[in-house]
Amino acid sequence: MKRKDALRAALGARSLDRETPPAELPAGNPAEAPAPDPATEAPRPLVRSGAVGAMGRSLGRIASAAAEARAMVASGDRVVELETALVEGSFVKDRLSVDPEEHAAFVALIRERGQQVPILVRPHPTEAGRYQVAYGHRRLRAAIELGRPVRAVVKTLTDEDLVVAQGQENSARADLSYIERALFAIALEDRGFERATVMAALAVEKTQLSRLLGIGRAVPPDIVAAIGPAPKAGRPRWTALVEALAREEAGEVVGRVLATPDFSELSSDDRFARLFSALTAPAPRSAPVPAAWTTLGGRPVVRIDRGRQGTQLTVDDSLEPDFAAYLIQSLPQLYAAFAESKTRDETD
Structure with missing residues (x-):
């Protein structure tokens, strides 16, 4: 043969x-x-579950x-x-x-x-x-x-x-996840290898290598260790995570998520998803606290509610029965005074 x-x-x-x-x-x-x-070749093992x-x-x-x-x-x-x-x-x-x-x-x-x-x-x-x-x-x-x-x-x-x-x-073999490739690039650079060697090792161009290094260095090591390789998370998702980690409240969110009892039991991709969702979730809006206008005698005659749709004034008629009617009658004069002050501010 x-x-x-x-x-x-x-x-x-x-x-x-x-x-x-x-x-x-x-x-x-x-x-x-x-x-x-x-005839003597080993049989294929039966794969189950x-x-x-x-x-x-x-x-x-x-x-x-x-x-x-x-x-x-x-x-x-x-x-x-x-x-x-x-x-x-x-x-x-x-x-x-x-x-x-x-x-x-x-x-x-x-x-x-x-x-x-x-x-x-x-x-x-x-x-x-x-x-x-x-x-x-x-x-x-x-x-x-x-x-x-x-x-x-x-x-x-x-x-x-x-x-x-x-x-x-x-x-x-497309065997390493994006973050693993980024950490590999960082390890090579930190050991003093030239960029040309690192690019050859990862089969990437200069721009791609710069992105790998930038993202890899932007994610704290403890967060990478907690998440793991996250094989389904590519560059866009890691980039978005880096941006989310830059928010003011990110440290508190990360600490809370990583401390949840079942976090370590999740798959690496699910750990990434949970942390990312927590970091990018909109902050809950607290209901505005009503304010009050009080008289010189300390009586809260007018309640002031500020909301997204506008401001509402509620006069307590039990404390000052005639004030609401007087306020309504005075609106033209109040608005004229407001417009005059606005014009004065613009010309000063």
């Missing part, structure tokens, strides 16, 4: 692993490889993993097995949290099918015999939980190479 035919056969069958191509990659780079036997959503999300992201595997094999990279104790994560964090249900489904598939796409690591820059992940953190966590070695491609990478590979892998 020709080499390209062997690769096509090895990668042709679909897998449910969101970060894996269809079939197991060869350990090295042999000239030929046998095609998988359909709450796992459906997690599996659905995984199915939507497998195409780029297949392309990644093909690229690795085509470039002649050798896949090795490493003890997970020798491998540590990237020096830049790119995720706020991992959905427990989706992670459990992912681990179950690794247990059933094995790790079919290798992770990318580099030799640790300061510790001999150890490695550092460029991408594949979820596969590494699954291998640790399952007590298995992790399959990896080892490459010599600079810091710039590593963060670009890490960022572009996430960008290609």
